Amino acid sequence: MRKTILLTVIIVFGLLSLSVSCKNKEANKPVFALGTAVDSSDFQNLIKVPFDSTLVAPFFEKYPELSRFKSEITVLYRKYQYHYIWYDDSGINEPGNLLYNKISNLESEGVQAKIPYKEKLDDLFLLSNEEQKPNVETELLISALYFFYADKVFKGLDPKKSVEMGWYLPRKKQSYVSYLDTIILNPSLINKDEKEVLGQYYRLREVLQQYREIEQKGGWNTIDLDPEFPSLKPKDSSKTIAQIRQRLFATGDIASDSKSAIYDDELKEGILKYKKRNGFTPDAVITPKHIATLNIPVAARIKTIIVNMERCRWISADMSKAKELIVINIPSFQLTYFKEGKPELISKVVVGKTLNKTVVFSADMKYIVFSPYWNVPRSIIKKEIEPAMAKNPNYLAKHNMEWNNGNIRQKPGPKNSLGLVKFLFPNSNSIYLHDTPSKSLFNEEKRAFSHGCIRIAKPKELANLILKDDKNWTPAKIEAAMNKGEESWYTLKNKIPVYIGYFTAWVDTEGTVHFYDDVYQRDDRLAAMLLEE
Incomplete structure (x- = not known):
């Protein structure tokens, strides 16, 4: 016996540490190194009697919607030698309850998905601790739903589908069995792990909450164009100004709503802020195109935030290193x-x-x-230069171009x-x-x-x-x-x-969300894919 090691056990979620003492029987034996097997002697505070491994296969026959996680479940419990993970002497432990809370609030992660066997899960967690005796079926159900959570929140859409969306950035690769080791060492990472998910994801998650709160309050009203003012400038007076003021107040572009119908300095500052975060030229003139974006419903903005949270799942957080x-x-x-x-x-x-x-x-x-x-691409030669040369024999000389080994280049x-x-x-x-x-x-x-x-x-x-x-x-x-x-x-x-x-939505380091036009029309298609999942 060489030394006592403080072991933070259990796999998931919240600001939780469960320290247990464990003696190492072998010299230089690693404890919870990523991907390594775990000795049963490391589980002194867990249920000491392992469950019957032959009960794993029947579980997936009873719960076929979770069968895609069978291989990961098998690897997980082989690693932990078929000991219970989600129980302690009092019943389902606190990490299990925190996981249940996370799964029950998937919408806060921008995930719109049906949770398999949610009613069964609700029934299990409504039981008192005294009734929550170690049960293999419940144990496997919670573990399967951990992988469901990781799949939805950390991994995102299948890589083949992201390629269909024209996304050829390399997708991150992660074993969520191995990732449990990281969570074991620091359970609070489940709330915000910028090594696992791009930090931008968490900033978008905060904005998602803000916009949902706006939606719960009724969103914002549609701004009416004033036929007497094709564009609005400082010192103009119009009922449209009062509507714009109310709209900018809803999203925090101005600090208060004075209800004034006069285009004053306070409104000007709000317009400049709004234009900056929506990709417009930062001037004080308000035109119909600006009002059109102001009239985009809050529900549409929420959808934009959600699809960009999904894109964040696809990028390795190592990029920022x-x-x-x-x-x-x-x-x-x-x-x-x-x-x-x-x-x-x-x-x-x-x-x-x-x-x-x-x-x-x-x-x-x-x-x-x-x-x-500039070595002119063949497609441009065929579509643009050859027709121009047919009209003007001096086209190449005029544009400082020359033939080069059968191709055209510009000097x-x-x-x-x-x-x-x-x-x-x-x-x-x-x-x-x-x-x-x-x-x-x-x-x-x-x-x-x-x-x-x-x-x-x-x-x-x-x-x-x-x-x-x-x-x-x-x-x-x-x-x-x-x-x-x-x-x-x-x-x-x-x-x-x-x-x-x-990215059509991006949150800067000051917490301000910027929205951009979906120039290649990809957001709606991605949103539809997310709903299909």
């Missing part, structure tokens, strides 16, 4: 460059139009190309379609980041104009940040390379992960 990281969110038309977990640069971007959607995927940036050629220079620099993260989708001579497009609110690649408003700033710690480069050298008119490639010393995602 990268030393450097570039994230592009298609609906917000925005790129963020992170270094050491902090945003160092935020830039507007132009993404693919509906017919040429930018793909949701990830890859590692490996190269920066200064003064790049480096300020009018090159890729601008003065591009950033390559090799991928099968032929997507990359690049500069553009068409700077005016960044002034548009909705910036889906490209053939699929991503144009960035601040390419030089991005190049400077990426190469900041590289002794081979200075801002002056970067500027010179961009304007040299001769293509040059540079291999980055450190690969930088690039994630292209699709």
